[in-house]
Structure formats: structure tokens, C-alpha cells
Amino acid sequence: MTEPRDKTAKRNQSKELIRDRTHDLGERVKELNCLYRISNLVHTPDISLEETLQGTVDLIPPGWQCPEMTCARIVFDGQEFRTENFRETVWRQTSDIIVNGERSGALEVCHLDERRENGEGAFLPEKAELINAIAERLGRVIERRRAEEALRESEARYRALFAGAPEGMLVADLETKLFRHANPAMCRMFGYTEEEFLRLGVADIHPKESLSYVLAEFEAMAQGEKLLSANLPCRRKDGSLFYADVNAIMVALDGRKCIVGFFTDVTERKRAEEALRRRAAELEDLNKQLTHAHDEASKARRILAEKSSLLQSVAEALVVPLSEQLQGTASIVFGRLASIVPADAFALAIVSGDQRLLIAFAPPGLSRRLADEIRHRMREAAEIALGRKLPRTIPLGLEPITGGPANVETIRSHAILPLTSPDLETQVLGGMFSAKADAFEDDHVALFSAAGVSLASLYLARIVHAKEEELQRRQSEFVATVSHELRTPLHSLWGFVKLLLEEKVEDEETRREFLGIIDRECAHLAALVSDFLDVSKIEAGRMEMRKEPLSLDGLVTKTAAAFKTMADEKAITIDTDLPADLPPVEGDGERLGQVLANLVSNAIKFSEAGGRIVVRARVEGPELVVSVQDQGIGIATEALPHLFERFYQADESGTRWQGGTGLGLNISRQIVEAHGGRMWVDSNVGEGSTFSFAIPIAASNNEDIRTDEAA
Amino acid sequence: MKEKILVVEDDPAALRLVSFTLESAGYEVIAAVNGFEGLRRAQEEQPDLLVLDLMLPGIDGYEICHRLRSNPPGPASRLPILMLTAKSREADRAAAEQVGADFYLSKPATPEEITTAVDTLISQRQEKHA
Numbered sequence A: 001m002t003e004p005r006d007k008t009a010k011r012n013q014s015k016e017l018i019r020d021r022t023h024d025l026g027e028r029v030k031e032l033n034c035l036y037r038i039s040n041l042v043h044t045p046d047i048s049l050e051e052t053l054q055g056t057v058d059l060i061p062p063g064w065q066c067p068e069m070t071c072a073r074i075v076f077d078g079q080e081f082r083t084e085n086f087r088e089t090v091w092r093q094t095s096d097i098i099v100n101g102e103r104s105g106a107l108e109v110c111h112l113d114e115r116r117e118n119g120e121g122a123f124l125p126e127k128a129e130l131i132n133a134i135a136e137r138l139g140r141v142i143e144r145r146r147a148e149e150a151l152r153e154s155e156a157r158y159r160a161l162f163a164g165a166p167e168g169m170l171v172a173d174l175e176t177k178l179f180r181h182a183n184p185a186m187c188r189m190f191g192y193t194e195e196e197f198l199r200l201g202v203a204d205i206h207p208k209e210s211l212s213y214v215l216a217e218f219e220a221m222a223q224g225e226k227l228l229s230a231n232l233p234c235r236r237k238d239g240s241l242f243y244a245d246v247n248a249i250m251v252a253l254d255g256r257k258c259i260v261g262f263f264t265d266v267t268e269r270k271r272a273e274e275a276l277r278r279r280a281a282e283l284e285d286l287n288k289q290l291t292h293a294h295d296e297a298s299k300a301r302r303i304l305a306e307k308s309s310l311l312q313s314v315a316e317a318l319v320v321p322l323s324e325q326l327q328g329t330a331s332i333v334f335g336r337l338a339s340i341v342p343a344d345a346f347a348l349a350i351v352s353g354d355q356r357l358l359i360a361f362a363p364p365g366l367s368r369r370l371a372d373e374i375r376h377r378m379r380e381a382a383e384i385a386l387g388r389k390l391p392r393t394i395p396l397g398l399e400p401i402t403g404g405p406a407n408v409e410t411i412r413s414h415a416i417l418p419l420t421s422p423d424l425e426t427q428v429l430g431g432m433f434s435a436k437a438d439a440f441e442d443d444h445v446a447l448f449s450a451a452g453v454s455l456a457s458l459y460l461a462r463i464v465h466a467k468e469e470e471l472q473r474r475q476s477e478f479v480a481t482v483s484h485e486l487r488t489p490l491h492s493l494w495g496f497v498k499l500l501l502e503e504k505v506e507d508e509e510t511r512r513e514f515l516g517i518i519d520r521e522c523a524h525l526a527a528l529v530s531d532f533l534d535v536s537k538i539e540a541g542r543m544e545m546r547k548e549p550l551s552l553d554g555l556v557t558k559t560a561a562a563f564k565t566m567a568d569e570k571a572i573t574i575d576t577d578l579p580a581d582l583p584p585v586e587g588d589g590e591r592l593g594q595v596l597a598n599l600v601s602n603a604i605k606f607s608e609a610g611g612r613i614v615v616r617a618r619v620e621g622p623e624l625v626v627s628v629q630d631q632g633i634g635i636a637t638e639a640l641p642h643l644f645e646r647f648y649q650a651d652e653s654g655t656r657w658q659g660g661t662g663l664g665l666n667i668s669r670q671i672v673e674a675h676g677g678r679m680w681v682d683s684n685v686g687e688g689s690t691f692s693f694a695i696p697i698a699a700s701n702n703e704d705i706r707t708d709e710a711a
Numbered sequence B: 001m002k003e004k005i006l007v008v009e010d011d012p013a014a015l016r017l018v019s020f021t022l023e024s025a026g027y028e029v030i031a032a033v034n035g036f037e038g039l040r041r042a043q044e045e046q047p048d049l050l051v052l053d054l055m056l057p058g059i060d061g062y063e064i065c066h067r068l069r070s071n072p073p074g075p076a077s078r079l080p081i082l083m084l085t086a087k088s089r090e091a092d093r094a095a096a097e098q099v100g101a102d103f104y105l106s107k108p109a110t111p112e113e114i115t116t117a118v119d120t121l122i123s124q125r126q127e128k129h130a
Helices: A002-043 A049-059 A125-164 A184-190 A194-198 A208-222 A267-318 A322-338 A368-386 A442-501 A508-539 A552-562 A564-569 A589-605 A637-642 A664-674 A702-710 B012-024 B035-044 B061-069 B090-098 B111-129
Strands: A070-076 A079-082 A092-099 A102-111 A168-173 A179-182 A227-235 A241-253 A256-265 A345-351 A356-362 A392-397 A413-418 A427-434 A548-550 A573-577 A585-587 A612-620 A623-629 A678-684 A688-696 B004-008 B028-032 B049-052 B081-085 B103-106
Touching: A002 A049, A002 A125, A049 A070, A049 A079, A049 A125, A070 A125, A092 A125, A102 A125, A168 A184, A168 A241, A179 A194, A184 A194, A184 A256, A208 A227, A208 A241, A208 A256, A241 A267, A267 A442, A322 A345, A322 A442, A345 A368, A345 A442, A368 A413, A368 A427, A413 A442, A427 A442, A442 A508, A442 B012, A442 B111, A508 A664, A508 B012, A548 A589, A552 A564, A552 A573, A552 A589, A552 A612, A552 A623, A564 A573, A564 A589, A585 A589, A585 A688, A589 A612, A589 A623, A589 A664, A589 A688, A637 A678, A664 A678, A664 A688, B004 B012, B004 B035, B012 B028, B012 B111, B028 B035, B035 B049, B035 B061, B049 B061, B049 B111, B061 B081, B061 B090, B081 B090, B081 B111, B090 B103, B103 B111
Parallel strands: A356 A392, A573 A612, B004 B028, B004 B049, B049 B081, B081 B103
Antiparallel strands: A070 A079, A070 A102, A092 A102, A168 A179, A168 A256, A227 A241, A241 A256, A345 A356, A345 A427, A413 A427, A548 A585, A612 A623, A623 A688, A678 A688
8 A cells, every 4th residue: 555655656756856956957957057157248249348348247137046145256456346135144156367377367256145054065056066167268368368458559550550660561471472561661762652662563662673683582481491681672652773781580470481581772872872982982092192191201201210310319419529520420320320321431531621632431341452442432522512623632541331342342333422611621421332323312311411411510520529628628738837937937036036135155256157147037937928928829829910011031141140249159150041042932020020039049949059040941842942051950850740849848858948938939830820831840960950930932023022011 | 074965957047056055055956857867866876865856858856756765665765755846735735745756846846845845755754764
């Protein structure tokens, strides 16, 4: 009897199961509806993410068993989207919204009624899965939305770039060579609208002759070339040509390989380049001219530098002590010159005031023959320059010159220049010599002249300096000597006068002797004072010489007569030897008389008792020569050169010259020289001496003299 | 015994003056008129004093003085020397002292000055000998 009961129970059980299942099915349909709607919602175009999220929470409660008792919320990115009835309860289910792997928000579903006591999980597993699925779906939706947004922004950016770029941008299909895009700059550059461009291809914008090149470029790009750039001729819509720099890259556009070309119009730049090229050519020409001018200037500057370096050498040589004189200086200067001018030898010719010709040459290693030739040429040049023959040559070797010639055999060219102003007393000529013909150019001569003039000036300055020093030395020596010479007679005079005054002398004979000494010393003192006066006049150049016609025979006769008494004392005879027709001279009778008196008195002093003195006058060429010959003690050969020096005493063994001042011969010679004449002595010890002087014969005729004498 | 004085002087008037002055003062005077003669007599004749001019023919007064003082010790090297000279610069006096002159008298000098100088040198010499 249980079976029917069982069947009923089973049937009831089945009915219940079916009811449950139907209920469940209804629930599942509701859930599917929910998901479907949400799916529709998120695919709805043109709605914002916010609208999507809000829509999603609103769609959730209808998917639940008791929609009125269910509420939902999405928290995302700081925003909250909730159902109107949302309230937080403890009976809830939360799922994370994961975006790009990060938890970015949460979906929350709550039951508004009391939580049931039974069941651990508050939500059925199906419900929890549903919520998880929705959250998961939202995460993907958000990711896609964001990607789309980014793409939109990026597209906008590129579009702006494309439109606003200053360069022309042109997109061409790699295969068809047709254009797909052209930006506004490109349109302006070519004069086409973008629509017009899209009907054109590569062949339309380049001239035929460069098309093959362009197509080759396309081919290269097709082969994988990443980037190309070229300067290409382009044709505008109006047919005109221009040049553009084109850079091209490959891009894929809608699945097709395209080339994007960036065009820059370089017509202006080309024009500028062309102008620059022309300008460069002009500059090149100018530069050539300047280089030439510069070379010339360098040459001039080099010569100038050499000149100044030479002058520097000369200046340095200035500090060489005076004693080293010309040789050292010339060696330095010629040494420098030798490295600049192609000369094998140098020479200086100096014609001094006393007509001596001094020739210095370098280097000293020259052969004698060559040295002689240089001397000869210098002498010739000097004589031509001075317009007269020169008597003597004193050779003067120079220090060796560095870099001097080793073996010069012949002189084939030379340059000889005057280095001093022609009105100077001392003349200097410089010469340089070469073994080569025509060795010297103008520059060399100019350099040599510059150096030589400096050298000559230096030499002249030194002569002046040396003369001044010598003059000063002689003056102070003269003063000392004058003092000494005056003190000597004064000493005796004073002494004897004291002795006489103090009556120390007892016998009359000694007294008379002392008075005689006093008399002679007074005369000596007077002579000294007179001679000193003459010498100081001569020194100062103030010795006045009258220039009057003069007959020397009268003067000779007068002088001989004047010294007759003095000669008689020593039994000396004075003879005169005068031709009848002696021509007159021009001069100062008193001064020449002084000379004659000096010579005759000396002759008497140095003659032995009973000796003979002859005074002669004769004509020798253009001169009248007067000589005074004695038979006295004579003069030693070594003393002869010094005889006309002041205070020179020839006889070193004997006493001082009697009454002599030591100035007579010196004064005499100076007087004769002031007349344009000269004075000399011939003498041998023991055979007597002959003092002579020569005076030029006057230009005036004899008649005037005789008239003078008659008057 | 009279002291013997050698006068070396090339100026005849000056020599006469000095000779007369010194003879009057009681000395024996011998003379030389040039440097060589002066040096020879100074060394050979043993004078008691030398009156020496500086400017002399041959060798000068400095040289005579120097040579005498360079002799081996003896009368010649110790000979009192009176320089009597017309050279009057301070340098001349210093040079004379340098070569060993005992006294320097520059011309013009009076007979009295000469006598006084000679007397003084002679007495100094005698003191040294005593």
C-alpha cells in the first residue's frame, strides 16, 4: 500500500522539481536578458563611457529574482554609478573591474532585504559568476574605449600635422604610383587642389628626364629602403619647373604600401646657391688678386724686415767699444748681409780728410789676386767719386764672415755705392762683389745701401766722437802741461829773486850770474806765454791768417839778419840761397816769419860752434819750398815722426832745450798747413838736419808784389 | 863732515838755484841733468839725500824712486828722497808717495822751503841711525 503513496510522492516531487527548474530557467533567462542588454548597451555607438557604466548598473536589478530588492553600483576612476535604490548592505557581491591588468574599479550588487540565515555564500554561484562576467566585460569595454579614444586623438594630431605642416606632404601608392593624399602646403606648392592631386600620379609632377630616377627611387623603397632623399625637378600645374628637396618614407596605409614624400621648394635656395657660387667665383678671383698683392707685400715686408734687422745689427754694433771700431761693426753687418744678398765679398773704402784711402774687405780668406782686384775696383770707384787721384792705400782685413764664400775665383759683377754725403770731409764707399754675372737686383742694392749708409754714419759718428775725445784729452793734458811749463821758470825766478832780496848772495859775480838767469827765465816765460796763446788759438781754430801776396825771399833775408847776433855768439854763419825770380805766395807774412825764425833759432841751438846754416828757397812744381839746413847733431830716425808733437824732446840724454818751449815746431807746422802747405824734416844723427816747408805759389802775378814793395 | 846731496834736475836754472841754496845751507851738492845719470850717481856715490825732479829726460823721477826702493836693503834703498817738481796735481803727489818718496815739494818753492825740507829729512835720517 505504500506504492501509490510513493508514486504520488514521486509525482509531487517531480512537479516540484519541474516548478523549480522552470523557476530557475526563468531566472536564467532574466540573467541572459541582462547580459544581452548590457552587451547591446556597450556596443551602442556614440554613447560615452559614463552613459555605458550608468546604463550597466541600471540593467543589473531586472536580471535578478527580486529586482525591487536588488541594487547595483560601479565605482570606477573616482566616479560612482549607482541604481536609484542603491544602499550598501551586508548581503552583497563585489567584483573587481580590471583594466589593462590593473584593478581600476569595482561592480557591487546588494540585496536590500535581510540576509538569509542559511547558506554560506550570500549569492548563488550563478549570480556571482554573472556579476564577475559583467565586471570582466566592463573591463574589456573600458580598455577598448580608451584605445579608440587614444587612436582618435592620435589621428587628430596627425591630421593637424599633415594639414598644418609647412612642407608639402604627398602620399603615393607604391604600386600604382597614384596619389592618395596631398596636404595644403603641397597644393600651394604645385597649384593643384587635393582633389586634382588624387587624379594624378608620380609621372605628372616630374619632368620626363628625371622620371626614371624617381621611379628607381620607388623601386628602391619597394626593395626595403627606409628613407630616401633627393633634390628633384618638379612641374607645377601651370607647367613651370622648380626644384624641391624630397624626403620619402614608406608607410602602410589601409593595408597598402604607400610612400609619403615631404617636399620643400628650394628654388629660392637654388637661386641663392647659384648667386653664392657666382659670388664665390668672384671672391676666388679677388682672392687671387689679393694673394698676388699679398705676395708682393710680403716680399716688400721681408725686404723691410731684412732692412730693419740689418739696421738692428748696426744698432747693436753701436755698443761695440770704440776700440773695436769699424772692423767689428763691418763684420757684424756684412755677416748679416751675406745671408741676404748674393754677394761673395764686401768692401769699404774710406777716404779720410788727409786723403788716405783705407780699404777694408771681407772675407779675409780671399785669394791675394781677388783681394787686389777688389782694392783696385774700390780705388777706381773712390777716385771717380772724388774726381781725383788718391795717393796711398792702407789695406785693412776684416773678421771672417759667417757663410762666406769658399772658393771665389773671379768677380763677374759688383755694386759700389757712395755711403756718405759728398760734402763730408771723410768719404765712405761700399762695394759688394759676386762671382756671378748680374748677381745684384735693385732690392739687394737697396739693402746694401741701407746697411752701408748706417755703417758709414756709424763710422763717421765714431770719428767725430774719437776726435772730440782726443781733443778733450789733449786740452786737459795741455792745461796740465802749461801749468808745469810755467811753474818751472817761475820756480827759478822766484827762488833767485828771494836769494837776491834776502841778500844771500855775497859776491858780485854770482849776483850778476843770477840776474842773467832771471833775465833769460823772463824771456823764456814770455816765449812760453806767447806760444801757449798761439796753440790755444790754433786749437780753437781762431788763429787768424791774413791772405796777402807775399815774397818769401824778403822774409828769408830779414830773418837771417835778425838772428845774426845770436849766430855770431856761436861763430855760426847763416847763408841764404835764393833764386832771383822767386814767385810770390799768398799768406800771412808775420806768421810765416815766425816759422822761419823758429827753424833758424833751432838750427843755431843745435849747431856746433863754427857751423854753417843755409836757408834756401826754390820752386818745385806748384809749390815754393823753403828749407833750413844745419850741420848740427842731427835727429835719431825713431824721433823723426814725433818731432812736430808738442813738448816732444828729441834728446833724452841731455838737458832741456835751451829757451825752447817745446811748441815751436808744432806751431810752425800748423801755420804752414793753414797756408795749404806742408812741413817735414830730413835728418841723420851727426850729419845735421834740414827742416823744409812748401807753400802753394800764389795765383796772382808778380807785378802786384813789386808795386806793394815799391810802395 | 858735510852731508852729500844729489840733485837730479834737467832745468839749468832750477839746478843752479837748488845747488846754490843747499850749498849755502852747508851741504855738499852733486848734480845730474837726466834720469840715467841721476840713478847711477844715487847708487854709486852714496849721497845722504836725493832731490829729485819728476819730469826728466831718459827715465823719470818716479822710475828712479821705484828702482832705488827696489834695491836690496842698504843705503840706496833707504836713501831719503825729496821730490821737487813742477807737477802739482794731487795725483802726482800720490804717485810719488806710492813709489816711496819721503817728501813732496811742488814748484815754485822758495829757497827757504827747500832748505827746511832738506834739513828735516837729514835730521830724521840721523835720528834713525842713532
